[in-house]
Amino acid sequence: MSNFVWCHGPSCHKSHTQDRIRGVKGSKVLRTKKVQQHAFNSGERTSMYSYFCSQGCYNDFANTYVREVIALHPRTEALETPINVTKVQDTYWNNQTYMRTEIKTVDNG
Ligand SMILES: [Zn+2]
Numbered sequence: 001m002s003n004f005v006w007c008h009g010p011s012c013h014k015s016h017t018q019d020r021i022r023g024v025k026g027s028k029v030l031r032t033k034k035v036q037q038h039a040f041n042s043g044e045r046t047s048m049y050s051y052f053c054s055q056g057c058y059n060d061f062a063n064t065y066v067r068e069v070i071a072l073h074p075r076t077e078a079l080e081t082p083i084n085v086t087k088v089q090d091t092y093w094n095n096q097t098y099m100r101t102e103i104k105t106v107d108n109g
Helices: 055-072
Strands: 004-006 034-036 083-091 097-105
Antiparallel strands (some): 004 034
């Protein structure tokens, strides 16, 4: 039993690779690739690689449909993470001292 989805890249079927060639002589086609679903790209591990055969196909999809994707999850205001900023004295490998900025996230429980 084969468990797969078709790659969602809008131009997947236009890439000239041997593994996309299907059909018999005289009526051959380039076909969209299958993306196998397995333990590493399904369930809790679902990711872009669950739906796209390659980074290129993902980029093609994202660039083609970016307005629709953003419309689903619009960001209308900035997000903020509470932090504490402190200056900390540290030392280089040669024992010379310097001040560095330390940023720690405030844990709001
Ligand atoms: Zn693809």
